Amino acid sequence: MPATTFTAEDLRRILREGAGADDGVDLDGDILDAEFEALGYESLALLETGGRIEREFDITLDDDTLTDARTPRALIEAVNARLSASAA
Amino acid sequence: MRGKAVVTGLGVAAPNGLGVEEYWRATLGGRTGIGRITRFDPTNYPARLAGEIEGFVAEDHLPGRLLPQTDRMTRIALVGADWAFADAGIAPGDLPEFDMGVITASSSGGFEFGQNELRALWSKGGQYVSAYQSFAWFYAVNSGQISIRNGMRGPSGVVVSDQAGGLDALAQARRQIRKGTSLVMTGAIDASLCPWGWVAQLAGGRLSTSDDPEHAYLPFDARARGHVPGEGGALLVLEDGEHAERRGARVHGEFAGYGSTFDPRPGSGRPPGLRKAIELALADAGLEPDGIDVVFADAAAVPELDRVEAEALAGVFGPRGVPVTAPKTMTGRLYSGAAPLDLAAAFLALRDQVIPPTVHTDPDASYDLDLVGPEPRPAALGTALVLARGHGGFNSAAVVRTATG
The missing domain is CATH 3.40.47.10 (Thiolase/Chalcone synthase)
Structure with a gap:
């Protein structure tokens, strides 16, 4: 069990702070398996999101993490895997 | 109106009026938009007056996705372009996307956005610099964001020649219309009233240091002592004359010579x-x-x-x-x-x-x-x-x- 967990709420907050939210998208809804692109987030938005996750949670994400994680669920899992690795 | 480039839409954001009619009423009434700077504390700067746009609330006009990635000048430009389209009685979706271009001018780029990111860089470190700084400061960003928002993929660009650029952009837009593009969103919005933008303007040596809004900017007067800077400008829909005629557009006039x-x-x-x-x-x-x-x-x-x-x-x-x-x-x-x-x-x-x-x-x-x-x-x-x-x-x-x- 990692000392810190990255939750869906963390992701929602960081997306809003760093990249804003599309008016037609309800970030509080069931977004975990939606593709980021369908939620209105292009690669630069994800770069900004990744940077904010890194500095807040004090981890380093591989470049591939952001490009491979096409959905919130995948990104949350990847971040938590990284957090577990740094806690170990 | 064969071979002519005509203006069919105006979008205005000026220190003495937001929107065409408000600006025009204020202007005919002699109402000034010049006053002491409120955006930051100007006390310790040698020049302290500016023409600030009041009452522009970006959140009222633009989607949330655009706010973290735009400087003030870009926000005003995006709204100005919306207004110009509305004034022209045309929606960007009415035309093929490659038949509409965006050619604006810029003199300084997105200074306030850049100032905030530079501050983050030297006070907290590179990890705190927004990914959007990559383009949000850039001269061409108003053209780019107007193009993306409205799906305008025809000939586009930016001209940078300080104040002359405001006319040079129209001339470049007219060239593209003569080459066959039906419509170009053109004009310019500049806004760099932040401490970093201010010191850059002070370095030019032409700012008035008067504190009296009525005596600070006096062109052709024996007391002339430099200018007061302001923010804003206008976006114009420049359209091929025949295209405007075919759709029965109201025409403000012709861009006839340059x-x-x-x-x-x-x-x-x-x-x-x-x-x-x-x-x-x-x-x-x-x-x-x-x-x-x-x-x-x-x-x-x-x-x-x-x-x-x-x-x-x-x-x-x-x-x-x-x-x-x-x-x-x-x-x-x-x-x-x-x-x-x-x-x-x-x-x-x-x-x-x-x-x-x-x-x-x-x-x-x-x-x-x-x-x-x-x-x-x-x-x-x-x-x-x-x-x-x-x-x-x-x-x-x-x-x-x-x-x-």
Whole structure:
């Protein structure tokens, strides 16, 4: 069990702070398996999101993490895997 | 209207009025937008007055996704473009995407956004710099964001030539229309009223250090002591004349003539280039000097530059040969946004047959200018000449006229 967990709420907050939210998208809804692109987030938005996750949670994400994680669920899992690795 | 480029839409954001009609009412009423800077504390700076836009709330106009990635100038430009489309009675979806371009001017880029990111860089570190800094500061960003928001993928770009750029953008837009593009969103919005932008402007050495809004910016006055900067400008829908006619568009007027020159190097002994730019614009419009009904002056309010402009005007039109006005005395100089705003004012002047006033200035008689005073002047107007000069030697002139079939 990692000392810190990255939750869906963390992701929602960081997306809003760093990249804003599309008016037609309800970030509080069931977004975990939606593709980021369908939620209105292009690669630069994800770069900004990744940077904010890194500095807040004090981890380093591989470049591939952001490009491979096409959905919130995948990104949350990847971040938590990284957090577990740094806690170990 | 074959082969003509006509303006069918105006979107205005000025320190003395947001929106075309509010700006025009304020301008005809002589209402100034110049005051002490409120955006930051100017106390310790040598210049403390500016023309700030009041009441612009980006959140009311733009989607949340755009806010973290845009500087103030881009937000205003996006809304100005929306207004220009609405005024033109056309929606971007009405045209094929490659048949619409975006060509704006910029003088400084997104300074306030850049200032915030630079602050994050040196106070917290590189990880805290927004990914959007990659383009949010950039000169071309207003064109790019307008293009993306409205799906306009035709010929696009940005021109950077300080205040002259406001006319150079229209000229570039007209070139693309002549090559076959139906519509170009053009003009400019500049806004760099933040401490970093302010010190950059101070370095130019031309800012008025007066604290009195009524005596700070006095072009062609013996007391001229530099200018007050402002923020804003105008976006214009420039459209192929036949295209506008086919869709039955209301036409504000024609962008009928343009000329630009560059000043010779200092000490060369050759004359400044402004007069030649005026002559080129007149020739391009097929007009003699007596065909111009009013001049919207560049109005630098630096004595040497006022002298150059007055001599160019007297040289072309004769002493007191044409009414001259500078409604920018109510907004401050808006850099690349200034000339598009003057073009909008010129079209409104043609519509209402009235020359907007020049406030606060008491013109020095030696300039031999028929400077329109603090009251609007009714006049029979069919044409206008707009002048804009950029720091470093740029001179541009444009002729607009009432649209005829």
